Amino acid sequence: MAGTRIMVLLALAGAAPLAVVLPAAGAHAQAMKADTELLAEPGGSLNKQSIKAGAAVQILRRNGFWVEIQDGSNARGWAKAAAIDYANTAKGPVAIDTGRLGSGNIVATSAARGLSAKELQQGTPNFKAVDKLDAFFVQALPVKAFREQAGITPAIGNFALSAPSPGPGGSAPQPAASRSQPAQSQPSSKPKGKKDDDDW
Amino acid sequence: MTTTGKTRLMQAAFLLLLLGPDAAHSQTADQEQVGRAAAAQILGAASLDERAEVVRYVNLLGRSIAEYANADYKWRFGIVATDSVNGFATPGGIILLTRGLIDVLANEDELAFVLAHEVAHVIRRHHYSVVQRQRLVERAAQTLQAASDSDVANLSQTSGVMYARGLDKGAEFEADRLGVEWVTRAGYDPAAALGVLEKIQRLGAADPRAALMFSTHPSPNERLDQLLRAGIDRLPQPRTLSNVKVTRFAEFKRHAVGGRSAAQQ
Numbered sequence: 333m334a335g336t337r338i339m340v341l342l343a344l345a346g347a348a349p350l351a352v353v354l355p356a357a358g359a360h361a362q363a364m365k366a367d368t369e370l371l372a373e374p375g376g377s378l379n380k381q382s383i384k385a386g387a388a389v390q391i392l393r394r395n396g397f398w399v400e401i402q403d404g405s406n407a408r409g410w411a412k413a414a415a416i417d418y419a420n421t422a423k424g425p426v427a428i429d430t431g432r433l434g435s436g437n438i439v440a441t442s443a444a445r446g447l448s449a450k451e452l453q454q455g456t457p458n459f460k461a462v463d464k465l466d467a468f469f470v471q472a473l474p475v476k477a478f479r480e481q482a483g484i485t486p487a488i489g490n491f492a493l494s495a496p497s498p499g500p501g502g503s504a505p506q507p508a509a510s511r512s513q514p515a516q517s518q519p520s521s522k523p524k525g526k527k528d529d530d531d532w
Numbered sequence: 533m534t535t536t537g538k539t540r541l542m543q544a545a546f547l548l549l550l551l552g553p554d555a556a557h558s559q560t561a562d563q564e565q566v567g568r569a570a571a572a573q574i575l576g577a578a579s580l581d582e583r584a585e586v587v588r589y590v591n592l593l594g595r596s597i598a599e600y601a602n603a604d605y606k607w608r609f610g611i612v613a614t615d616s617v618n619g620f621a622t623p624g625g626i627i628l629l630t631r632g633l634i635d636v637l638a639n640e641d642e643l644a645f646v647l648a649h650e651v652a653h654v655i656r657r658h659h660y661s662v663v664q665r666q667r668l669v670e671r672a673a674q675t676l677q678a679a680s681d682s683d684v685a686n687l688s689q690t691s692g693v694m695y696a697r698g699l700d701k702g703a704e705f706e707a708d709r710l711g712v713e714w715v716t717r718a719g720y721d722p723a724a725a726l727g728v729l730e731k732i733q734r735l736g737a738a739d740p741r742a743a744l745m746f747s748t749h750p751s752p753n754e755r756l757d758q759l760l761r762a763g764i765d766r767l768p769q770p771r772t773l774s775n776v777k778v779t780r781f782a783e784f785k786r787h788a789v790g791g792r793s794a795a796q797q
Binding site: 362382384394397412413414416417419438447448449450451452453454455456457458461462464466467468469470472474475477479481482483484485486487488489491492493494496 | 587590616680696716757759
């Protein structure tokens with residue numbers, strides 16, 4: 333019984349961040365930033381297909397910092413998410429939407445009620461509710477237990493991200509990242525036959 | 533603004549600097565006061581979820597992340613009952629997320645990023661700076677009348693306008709970058725930030741639940757692009773999957789969304 337409950341909860345929670353491939357954004361096509369050779373799997377070997385710079389692609393799904401993409405000629409494979417020009421919608425032929433794209437994942441409810449700008453500006457302030465918020469403050473000890481309960485290990489290193497230089501393709505300073513445990517899909521774990529990071 | 537207006541503004545700023553100890557004394561107290569007024573305005577438009585199962589979890593997670601930001605605030609996190617997809621950071625450390633936003637999130641890592649993003653707004657004083665600038669303008673216009681309690685009365689209204697208009701893009705990008713840094717340090721997956729932005733992008737500006745979010749923030753795809761160009765994909769991801777994390781987030785979401793889930797993750 334308890335096992336069933338956990339299974340249901342796992343299903344409700346959806347994809348775990350590492351083990352499950354998430355559907356990615358994308359009813360709209362995005363363009364490739366540069367000529368890109370595709371991989372058979374995230375961080376895997378080359379699959380002998382490539383997509384040209386500027387080509388329109390559909391993002392089929394994402395796993396960590398990798399995306400599975402497909403272009404109008406049905407070239408399909410995995411590339412780094414950073415190879416995609418997210419900021420601009422591409423024009424051009426793309427793969428036929430097979431229904432696997434993520435655009436239909438979230439269903440608008442007819443009864444949905446949004447918080448509008450007007451309501452935010454014209455509402456009557458509720459200070460009593462703010463007073464109730466003060467009781468929500470939690471002390472440090474339970475926070476420590478909360479982390480330990482899930483076995484969450486803080487990472488050690490400098491993870492600061494600097495603002496990228498303006499304009500497309502601007503290079504950004506790279507953080508000197510490290511973690512007490514090696515990362516699962518670090519770009520640095522270059523597989524055999526895979527191109528250098530700088531080639532992406 | 534006219535030259536006269538600019539001169540008045542500079543005079544007001546100079547006089548406030550001269551006030552020195554008074555102004556400094558209560559920077560913290562003033563942030564709290566401004567934050568309470570801002571939170572009151574939001575809570576006047578959407579009611580606060582007071583259920584223990586909801587409150588406890590989001591405050592434990594929020595505080596857990598905020599500790600990595602190394603800033604001394606009295607952090608309080610709340611969920612407001614609206615289908616809108618949004619989050620509000622108020623000066624002083626009160627952070628409010630909407631039920632609609634919880635509904636689209638898939639896991640604790642994604643919620644951690646959202647909370648970290650809002651914590652960054654507080655620590656970088658993004659909203660507080662807007663209020664301070666507004667005060668200077670108003671005081672200049674009132675020929676430098678001293679601040680009074682009537683200032684407090686106006687704060688809520690000013691806050692409502694501020695949250696309806698949003699911050700500049702740079703502030704949102706900065707909150708994203710800092711949020712990613714802190715969740716990584718805290719042991720969460722930085723790629724969760726991409727997941728959150730993808731989900732909001734999928735909703736689209738035409739969805740009434742996301743309309744305010746889209747009108748007050750840069751597009752999620754633009755934010756994705758900024759994070760990738762900043763080097764988010766060089767950050768380490770945790771190797772292990774915690775079933776505890778999965779289970780407790782699912783429990784929290786079930787309570788917070790109250791069986792009205794619109795997202796199928």
